[in-house]
Structures are given as structure tokens and as C-alpha cells.
Amino acid sequence: MFWRPRSILQLMLIGFFTVIAPLCVAIFYTVQAFDQQALKNNRVTHELVALTRANQVLQSDLLDLERRAGQYAALGEKNLLAFFEEGHQRILAQLQQLEPLVDKERREKLGPLKDAVESLWFAIIVPGEPFDARQIQGLFDEISDLSVQFRRSSQQFVDDQLQQQTEEASQIKASLLLMVISLAVLTLLAALFFIYWINKPVRQLEKEISQLGSGDLTRKIRISGPQEMQMLGERLDWLRGQLHELDEQKLQFLRHMSHELKTPLASLREGADLMAEGIVGPLETKQLEIVSIIQQNSRELQRLIENLLDYNQVLHQQQLNLERFEVAELWQELLTTYKMTIARKSIRVSCNGEALSWVADTAKIKTVLDNLLSNAVSYCPSQGEVSISWHVADGALYCEVGNSGQQIPAAERKQIFEPFFQGKNSRSGAIKGSGIGLSVARECTNAHGGRLDLVAHDRFPVCFSLTLPSHEMTL
Template sequence: MATPFTHLHRLLAMTTAVTRRWRPRSLLQLVLLAFLMVMLPLAVLMFQAGQALSELSRLADISARQAVEETRRARNLGALALEMERGARQYAVVEEASLLEIYAERVREFRQLLAQHALMLPDDPDVQALREQVDELARLPELPMEAFRQRLDDFLPFARHIEAMRQATGARIDARIDEIRVRAEVVQTRLWWQTAALVSASLLLMLLFTRLIIRPVRQLERRILGIGSGAQTGPTPAIQGPAELVSLDERLDWLASRLSELEEQKQQFLRHMSHELKTPLASVREGSSLLADGVAGELTPRQREILDLIDVSGGELQQLIEQLLDYNLLQHQQRFTPERLDIATIVKEVLAKHRLALLQKEMAVSCFDGPLVWQADRTAISRVLDNLISNAVAYGEDGGELEVRAHPRHDRLVVEVANSGEPIPPEDRPRLFEPFYQGRVRRKGALKGSGIGLSVAADCARLQHGRLELVDDPRLAVCFRLTLPRQVAVSDTPDEKRASAIEGADARS
């Protein structure tokens, strides 16, 4: 039983040595090598099984031939003994000399067959007795007739010994069959162990080559995911594997560098465009402000109406430029600084920025009461609230409602900004937070939106390990929910943490 495991150990050692010394240069070579190495133990198993079956077949054939020959010889010995007795008794009756010649011929044939049979049963007592008796019976023709007739009774023990010899022959044949059966069981057991060992070796080789093939593929998969998500920042280790996969890794390096260049060009374009747009816009807004102050003379009501439109459109354009700057900044800055803030105060500050727009749309605003202290990044949460309220002003209905709700929990803060108006179509919801995506619902006003406000808000939420999502509200058409986990600043002392918990409990009550 130790032999199959020894073969398995040698096979694994040989495979490891071959793998270390020679690596396939192509995926086709690796697959062909894997096929050959996996089939090798199975081929050895088939060869050994064929050898064992050939051996058993040969033993069975020899045993069958010997059994037939020995059985026929034993039967012939019995027939010759019967003819000898019949010839002797006939001679005792008719006293014809030709019968003695036939008798002597049968004795000679019997001796020859008995000598052959004695090779199979060398130590059998009945065979020895038959040899002695056939010598005595061969001397019968030399005796006088009276003595000849008296010795005819010697054929009775002679027949008994022949019958005993036939039984011994049958027992010998049965013993040989039992030996073949035992040998077959041993061979079968050996084949089972060899099958288990060699099939296990094939499975191990399959796992080994599967790992050799799958490992570089998974490395490429992680590389592609890293390139797609933008998480890959430093150099990656080179892939060790077939030439096709190594070449693909090199092409991914080229693709990653090319994407980095394009991303840098995009960021540079956004920075330059935002700067170039802010400079003339500042001049336009300054000029409209001077006209509104009457520097160029008194304005008619119609002129003041046009000037107000210019000023409002300039403000909206400035807001779009600031959103582009925020988007560009979030692509590079992935850190935030949590501090203790009163969320209610920040919401009121953001609402104050949009007071004129809310009055112009005659929207009814309701906000939760403070104070509500939470650990958050001031700039990030202000951007989220500013974009959500700006979105509500741009897409909400005139004379509608705007609600800002807050629900502090033990481990998170939930802030909801909901407004009445046209609901967002279901086909727009999956891509709602993608940059520069604009849905089917059009913005109300002269200036078209950029489609990055919600993307900036979602990025600011993720920056604080939170999330921004669109939820269903039973009363208002559009409801955005901002969820922020509880953050603990490094500088917080136990007393400050306890005070924060008390303030949060007061807000919930």
C-alpha cells in the first residue's frame, strides 16, 4: 500500500521541478502541458490495469487448460483401470492369449498416464499405492491360471485408489481456482489503491495548473477593476504567466497611463475653463451691479427688469462654475476633517443663500428645529445641502413645498430634503448621481444645468463614509436622503463625547 503513495510523491516532486525549471511561454503551451500532465497518471493507471487484467487472464487460461487436462487424464486412468479389470476377467473365463496382449497394452498406457499424473500429485498416497498395485497387476499374466483367478480380487482396492485419486485431483483443481481468486482479489485491491492514488495525483495536477492559469487571470481582473475604479495609484507587480497574459498586462499598463493622461487633461481643462469663465463673469456682474446702483443714470422699470434678469442669470452661471470647481476639487481631495457642528445652523445658512430664489418661486419652506450637534465635515455637508436645495429650487413647482428633516439615531444621522413637483422618472433613477447626466425632467429657468450637482453631493456624502439616495416619500414627489455615520474626532475628550451624546438625545426628544 505504500507503493502508490511513493509513486505519487515522486510524481509531484517531478512536476514541481519541471514547473520551476521551465515555464510555458504561451497559454497554449500551458494548456497542452496541463492536459498531458493530468492525463499521465490516468495513462499509467490504464497501463497497470491492462497489465493486471492480462496477468489474471493468463492465469485463468493456464488454470483452465490444466484443469481440463488433469480431469481428462484422471478420467482416462479410470477407464483404463476398468478395461484392465474387464480384460483380466475375460481371460480367466476364455483363456485366450490375445486378451493378455490387450491387457499388457492397457497396463503400459496406465503406467504412462499415472507417471504424468504423479507430477501434479507427487506426495499423494493413493498415487503411490496405484504405482505399487499396477506393478503387481502387471505380473498377473505370469501366474498359473488358478493363481491368476485368485488375484482378480486385487482390482477392488485398485478401483478405490483410482476413485480417491480422482477426488484428490478435483481438490487440487479447486485449490488452484481458490489461489487464482485470492490473486484476483489482491490485484483488485492493488488496482483500487493505484486508482485512488493516481486519480488524486490527477486532481492535484488539475488544481496546480488551474492555479497557474487562473492566478494571472485574476491579477488581470483586479488590475482592470483598479483601473476602472481609479483606485490604482502606484506601480503593480509584474504578472508571471503565459506570454499572452504578460502582453495583456503590458497593454493594461499602457491603457492605465493613457487614462491617467486623459484624466489629468480633463482636470486641467476644468480648472482652466472655470478660471476663464469666472473672470469675465465677475466683470459682467460688477457692471450689472454698477448699473443697478445708478452710476450710469436712473433706470426705467423695463431696464431694471432686464438688469435683474442679467443679475439672476449671472448668479446661476456663477453657481454652475462653482459646481465645476467643487467637482474638480473632489476628484483630487479624498480626505475630510470631522468637527462638532450644529446641523440646524448649517441648514439655515444654506437656506439663507437661496432665500431670494425661494421667494421668487413662492415655495413654502419648513425646517427642523435645532440645535442638532453631529460630527461632520463643514464644507462637505454644506455642499450636499446646497446642491439638494438648489436642485429643489430648480426643479420644484412654483408655489410648492420644500421640507428639510433630520432624524438623529444612535449610530447615524439621517437628513432628508424633499420638495413637491414633477417626480423623477424610474428610468432616470439608476444614473441620477452620475457626473454630467441630465434626466428627462428639464430645469426651470433660462440657464440649463450642468448635471454635476447631484454627483458632487453624492461624492461629498461618500467622502464622509455616508451615502446619498433617492427615496420615496408618501407626501412629496421628490425626496433625497443623506445618511451620515457617527464620526469620533481624534481630539474629542471623554467629556466632549458625553456632551455630544447628551445633545443628540436632546435633539431626538
């Protein structure tokens, strides 16, 4: 089973140590490489210094030996022969010390030189024969030539060793550079991996919270990652379940409430309509006015109830039932609904628009236009004016509803589309608004991908603009 950390802190610590591990390896390897190179350089330097010094001493001792041989040849004293022997032994010892300081090729060149030095001794002490100065001088010339050759070869050996050290330093530098680049890439990949691993549950949590905020309460919430994030996801899913249960209870309450209110309201409207038609007998003028008031307020009450139901339906159902409708006929139908209020307040209504048809969800668009017209008529003063206009431009339908009522304060312009917000301006009529009409209208508009805004108008203090994009009907 894949291991999961218990907490984000544990995951961050693991990520931190995993990321710095390659850097620690790089530092350790670099220190070790430089330490080994420093030790080797120190050893080689000591050997080269010892070799150079031994060569210098050898050359000096050879000159001294040649001088003593000449003195012995001239004077023939025994003590001079003892000095010559001492110098001879010292030179042989120095040649013995030079052997481990050079490579095989140089050691092979030491052999003839050593043989020539030994031959010199035997030529000096030959018993019963006179001292042969020419032979001795020839041996010294041979020893001098061999010594010069060895000195030059030793110098070349020193140069080769220095060149080798330079090349090894360059190789170490290149290998360290390659290792640092590789470990840097590895560190970057490890950092990116742990950043993704740490951010993944946070992004999931943010996504799930946004999903809850959008009203999607049916999908189960699952958060992967550390155990504490999984526990947080379980608590968030518990909260989702509680909200879903409350939402179901709210919908059930609204359905019951609408049923309980619509039944007596329908009877009230039916009775008022029968009285207005004179079924129960002729009515006087004042009685007809009272009946019209009952009809108007019962219709307004029905609209408020339908707004409550529409608000919840829009939040939970975004699917559109597209059909073609006539824009002018829909406006005329809505104006007929408010004709008594318009007549009672002596409101002048102007409709400007071409005869055209549009494809949209007729029920939702009717809700939008109904709320805009209701607000315009309700907030318009007596003997005021309401203007309705529509046109098509750039493949979209534009509708504007303006009225001569009081201008909406600047502080309330951003809040008027919020649910249950009611401004300071007074609304005419016995039944006050619920504050969700414009909210329902905007939600219905957003479901079409359109816009509903409060805009400035050159004639009317209050004007709402509706923009609806075109839709294709699917068969």
C-alpha cells in the same frame, strides 16, 4: 527558471493531457491485468480439465487391466498376456502424464500407485511359478485404494485451484478499485490545479480592469501566467499610464481654469458687493435689482466652478476630514446664500429639525446639502414651497429636502446621479446647471458610507433623502 506556457491554449492542452494521463494508465493497467488473469485462468482450466480427464481414463484402464488379468488367470493364453502388457504400459504412461498436472504433494502420492502397478506386472510374469490369484487380487485392491486416494486428492487439488483463482480475482478487483480511486483523486487534484492555473491570470485581469474602473491609475499592472496574458497585462499597464497622464492633464487644466475664472469672478463679486453696500454712492431701486442679479449669478457661477473641482477631488481623494458641526447652523448658512433667489421667487421655506451636532467631513456634507438646496430652489416654481427636515434614528442622521416643482420622469430617475446628466425639466436662472451637482453629492455621501436617494413623498413631487451613519472622531 519556472517554465511558463506561451498561451492559454497550450496551457489547456497540457492540462487536458495531464488530466487524462492517469485515466489512460488506469485503463492500460486494467486491460493488462484482465488479460493476464484471463490467460492464467485459461491455462489452469486446461490443466484441470486434462487432470480430470486423465483420472477418468486411469480409472477406466485400471478396471480394464483387472478384467484382463482375470481372463489371463482363467485361460492362461499368451495373447491375453500381451493385451495385459499393453494395458499395463498404457497405465504407466498415463501416470507419467499426470505428474506435471499436479503439485508436489500429489506427485508424491503417484509414486506408491506407480510402484504398485509395476509390482503387478512382475507378479503376473514370474517364471516357473503358478499364477497366484490371491496375490494378484491383493495388488489390485491396493492399486484401487491408491487410485481412489489419488482421485480424491486430485479433486481437492482442483477445488484448491478454483478457490485460488477466485481469491486472485478478488485481489485484482480490490487492487483495481484502489487504483481507480487513487487515480480519480489524482485526476481531480490535477484538474483543480490546472483550473486554478488557467483562471488565475483571468482573475488577475478582471481585478486589474476593476481597479482601473474604480479610478486607481497609480498602481502598476502585472499579470502572471502564460506569455500572451503577460503581454496583455503590459498593454493594459500601457493603457493605465495613458489614462493616468490624461487624468493628470485634466486635473491641471481644471486647476488652471478655476484659477483663471475665480480671479475675475472674485473681482466681479467684490465690485457687486461694494455697489450693493453703497460705497460708490446711493443706488436706485432698479439699480439695486440689477446688482442683486449680478451677485446671485456670480455666486451660482462660483458654485458651478466649485462643483467641477469638488467632483475631481472626490474621485481622487476619499479620505475624510472628520469634525463636529451643528446641523441647524449649516442649513441656515446655506439658506442665507439663496435668500435673494428665495425672495425673488416668493418661495416658502420650512425647516423642521432638532438642534443637534454631528461628526462628518463638514466640507463634503456642505457640498451635498448645498447641491440639494440649489436644485430645490432652482426647480421650485414661483410661490412654491421648499421643505427641509432632519432627525436622528438608529444611530444615523436623516435629512430630507423636498420641493413643489415638477415631478422627475420615471425614465430619468436612475440617471439623475450620473455625471453631466441633465433632465428635461427646466431650471430657473440665467446660468444653467452643469449636470454634476447630484453626482458630486452622491460621491461625497458614499465617501461617508451613507446613501443619497430620490424618494417618494406624500406632499412634494420631488424629495431627496440623505442618510449619514455616525463616525467617531480620532484624536
